[in-house]
Every structure is written in structure tokens, then in C-alpha cells.
Amino acid sequence: MVVANFEASQGESVLFVSPASVNQDALVKAKNTTGDQVGASGKTAFEAMERVAEAPLSKSSYNKIYSNAIPPINSVHTPQVLSRFLSTLIANGTLVLFEPVALEDLDASLCPVTRKEADLVSLLKLTGFVDVNVTSVEPVSDADLAEFVKAWGAVRVEQGVxxxxxxxxxxxxxxxxxAYEVGQKMTLNFRKKKTAETPAATKKSVWTVSGNDDNGEDELEDEDALLDDDDLVKPSKESLARPDDCEMVDGRRKACKNCTCGRAGMDVEDESDNVVSLDLMEDDDNTSDDVVDVDPTPKEVGGCGSCALGDAFRCSTCPYLGMPAFNPGEKITLGGMFEKDDIDI
Structure with a gap:
């Protein structure tokens, strides 16, 4: 039978974890032995393996945990149990556990223990424990194996053994x-260390400009050498003037079709020549006494050249939009309802 040695220091808190079917005499003996070692300032406690995951164990409250160390040593540690051990231990606390492992590949239908030593070590590391040390792996005797088979609920004990x-x-x-708590925050300093420099060296590195010539002086580029002779010639007024290629009509330059130079806005003809009258509707007797003269001359001249043809031929910015087609100088009469007010007083 595997016998565990329990060691503790003065003032420590020790937790024993075993199955509910633990040997009571062995448990009392282990607690008494450990209680003498920790003294009055320390404490010992016990918790069943089956309820460790849900037990009200305080975080960071035990210096050492002995798990499955009291016969029968037939329980397997689950990841949930190991995680609870990690949170219950104080920083840098110790866990000593005993667990049956398979010495060769075993079928789960033959034995509930299929985990090997390497698998258990890997699980402990993944849980978060460090300094994993396998102190011993002792073969299970047939007498102890019979106790294991009975604890597992097998009927044919001899056949199982x-x-x-x-x-x-x-x-x-x-x-x-x-040596730190889970979730503990630590400040990391990524600042580079500054090397000690003398004041003279610091001043030199700030103000001295090193050159590539032998005298240690920088050679500056001559800005006059970057200009050609043509760059130094002053431009004349004629060369800067805008070319005027507008057509001459009656001694004056007229704006071209689709003018873009701005001359179209300056060509304003006589307003009296561009007055037209609009006669959109006649009276029943085909007579109209009042004539409304409308000056269709826009403030800006359109560039499409189709202003008099009607809306179907006019551009989107035409100043004659909404007016009927007309001939320049034609007088159009507004009659009918346009000669009367909409509101009677």
C-alpha cells in the first residue's frame, strides 16, 4: 500500500482532500500529525473529493493541499477539481497529489483509469501549475488493486485483478x-535605458554637424548654379498677355459660340431692339386692348444659340426657359386672362 508522508511548517494552513469513502482512522492520524506541525497558529481541514468543485473554499487560503493521499487512493482528478485547487492555494503554495495512472494503453471499458503519467503532467501544466515534479510512480500491488476494483463497483473482483x-x-x-495571483495586474516597463553621457558629449551630439570632407565642414550647394540663362530673363508684358482670337465684327470683337473667356457677358446690345410682346391668349371677340411689353433680353447671354427656338431646343441654364418661341424684335401680346387681376376688390 502506498503511504504518504505529510509535512507542514509552523503557522501553515493545510487541506486534505480524499473520496468520501476515505479510511477514517488514517484521516484522523494524518490530521493529528499535521496539526502538531502547524501549531496553534496554523489549521488543518478536510474536504471530500466529490464536492470540491462546489465546496465553499476561500480563495488563496491554504499553503498546502494533500489530495488523494489517504487510502483508498483510487480517485482521478478532473480539470474542475485541479482548477479549484489552484484558486484555493496561496501564491507559491504547494499541491501534493496521488493518482492511479495506466502503465500501458488500457480500454475505457476495462478500466476507468486510462490516463498515463505524461497525460497527468500535461493537464497540471495546462491548469496553471508550475514546477511539476513527479517524485515517484509505484506499481499497484494485487491487494491494493482488489481494493480499487471494489471501490469502482466491479462484481467479479478476482477477474478484474x-x-x-x-x-x-x-x-x-x-x-x-x-508566485502571483490569477488576474493580478503588473506594470511592465518597456522604456529603454539611457546611457550616461557627459555634458560635453551631450552638447557635441546636439550641435555638431559632421561632414564627409576632410576638413570636417559641410559643402553647401550653390543655388545660382541651379538656374539656366533662360531662367534669369525677365518676361515681357506681351508674353504675359492673353491671346485674343475673338472674331472682329463691325470693328468690334464678338464673343464666339460657346464663349468661355467672359466676352459674352460684355456684349450687350441695344435694349430697344430686343423688346418682344407676348400674346398668349385672346378674348372671345379676338380683340385685346391692353398689351404687355416684355423685354426678353437676359442679363447673361446663353451659349447654345437656340434661345428663340423654344424650350425643346434650349439648354438647362437658358434665361428664356418658360417663354414661347420668338423671333428677335417680334412683339408678342399678353391678352385674355393676363390683362385682368386675379383678385377682385
Whole structure:
């Protein structure tokens, strides 16, 4: 039978974890032995393996945990149990656990223990423990194996012992919790260290400009050498004047079709020649007494040349939009309802 040695220091808190079917005499003996070691300032406690995950264990409250160290040593640690051990231990606390491991590949239908030593070590590291140390792996004797088979609920104990003889061992592993708490915040300093410099060296590095010539002086580029002779010639007024290629009509330059130089806005003809009258509607007797003269001359001249043809031929910015087609100088009469007010007083 595997026998565990319990060690503790003065003032420490120690937790024992075993299955509910633990040997009561062995448990009392372990607690008494450890209680003498921790003294009055320390404490010892026990918790069943089956309820560790839900037990009201305070965080960072135990210096050392002995798990599955009291016979029968037949329980397997789940990831949830190991995570609870990690949170219950104080920073840099120690966990000593015993667990049966398979010495060779075993079928889950034959034995509930299929995890090997390497698998258990990997699980402990993934949980967050450090300094994983496998102190021993002892083969399970047939007498102890019979107790294991009974605890697992097998009916044919002898048949189970014969099938598993020499294939199981008990590993004793000691691990530690990291020296910091889970979720603890730490400040990392990524600032580069400054090298000590003398004041003279610092001043030199700031103000001295090193050159590539032998005298240690920088050679500056001559800005006059960057200009050609043509760059130095002053431009004349004629060369800067805008070319005027507008057509001459009656001694004056007229704006071209689709004028873009701005001359179209300056060509304003006599207003009296561009007055037209609009006669959109006649009276019943085809007579109209009042004539409204409308000056269709726009403030700006359109560039499409189709202003008099009607809206179908006019551009979107034509000043004659909405007016009927007309001939320049034609007088159009507004009659009918346009000669009367809409509101009677």
C-alpha cells in the first residue's frame, strides 16, 4: 500500500482532500500529525473529493493541499477539481497529489483509469501549475488493486485483478502555484535605458554637424548654379498677355459660340431692339386692348444659340426657359386672362 508522508511548517494552513469513502482512522492520524506541525497558529481541514468543485473554499487560503493521499487512493482528478485547487492555494503554495495512472494503453471499458503519467503532467501544466515534479510512480500491488476494483463497483473482483495486474501504478506529483495571483495586474516597463553621457558629449551630439570632407565642414550647394540663362530673363508684358482670337465684327470683337473667356457677358446690345410682346391668349371677340411689353433680353447671354427656338431646343441654364418661341424684335401680346387681376376688390 502506498503511504504518504505529510509535512507542514509552523503557522501553515493545510487541506486534505480524499473520496468520501476515505479510511477514517488514517484521516484522523494524518490530521493529528499535521496539526502538531502547524501549531496553534496554523489549521488543518478536510474536504471530500466529490464536492470540491462546489465546496465553499476561500480563495488563496491554504499553503498546502494533500489530495488523494489517504487510502483508498483510487480517485482521478478532473480539470474542475485541479482548477479549484489552484484558486484555493496561496501564491507559491504547494499541491501534493496521488493518482492511479495506466502503465500501458488500457480500454475505457476495462478500466476507468486510462490516463498515463505524461497525460497527468500535461493537464497540471495546462491548469496553471508550475514546477511539476513527479517524485515517484509505484506499481499497484494485487491487494491494493482488489481494493480499487471494489471501490469502482466491479462484481467479479478476482477477474478484474487478473486483467489489470501489473498495468496500473500510483504517481506522486508535487506542483506549485505561481508566485502571483490569477488576474493580478503588473506594470511592465518597456522604456529603454539611457546611457550616461557627459555634458560635453551631450552638447557635441546636439550641435555638431559632421561632414564627409576632410576638413570636417559641410559643402553647401550653390543655388545660382541651379538656374539656366533662360531662367534669369525677365518676361515681357506681351508674353504675359492673353491671346485674343475673338472674331472682329463691325470693328468690334464678338464673343464666339460657346464663349468661355467672359466676352459674352460684355456684349450687350441695344435694349430697344430686343423688346418682344407676348400674346398668349385672346378674348372671345379676338380683340385685346391692353398689351404687355416684355423685354426678353437676359442679363447673361446663353451659349447654345437656340434661345428663340423654344424650350425643346434650349439648354438647362437658358434665361428664356418658360417663354414661347420668338423671333428677335417680334412683339408678342399678353391678352385674355393676363390683362385682368386675379383678385377682385
Amino acid at each position: 487478473g486483467a489489470l495486474s501489473g498495468k496500473l501504478g500510483v504517481a506522486r506529483i508535487e506542483v506549485k502555484k505561481p
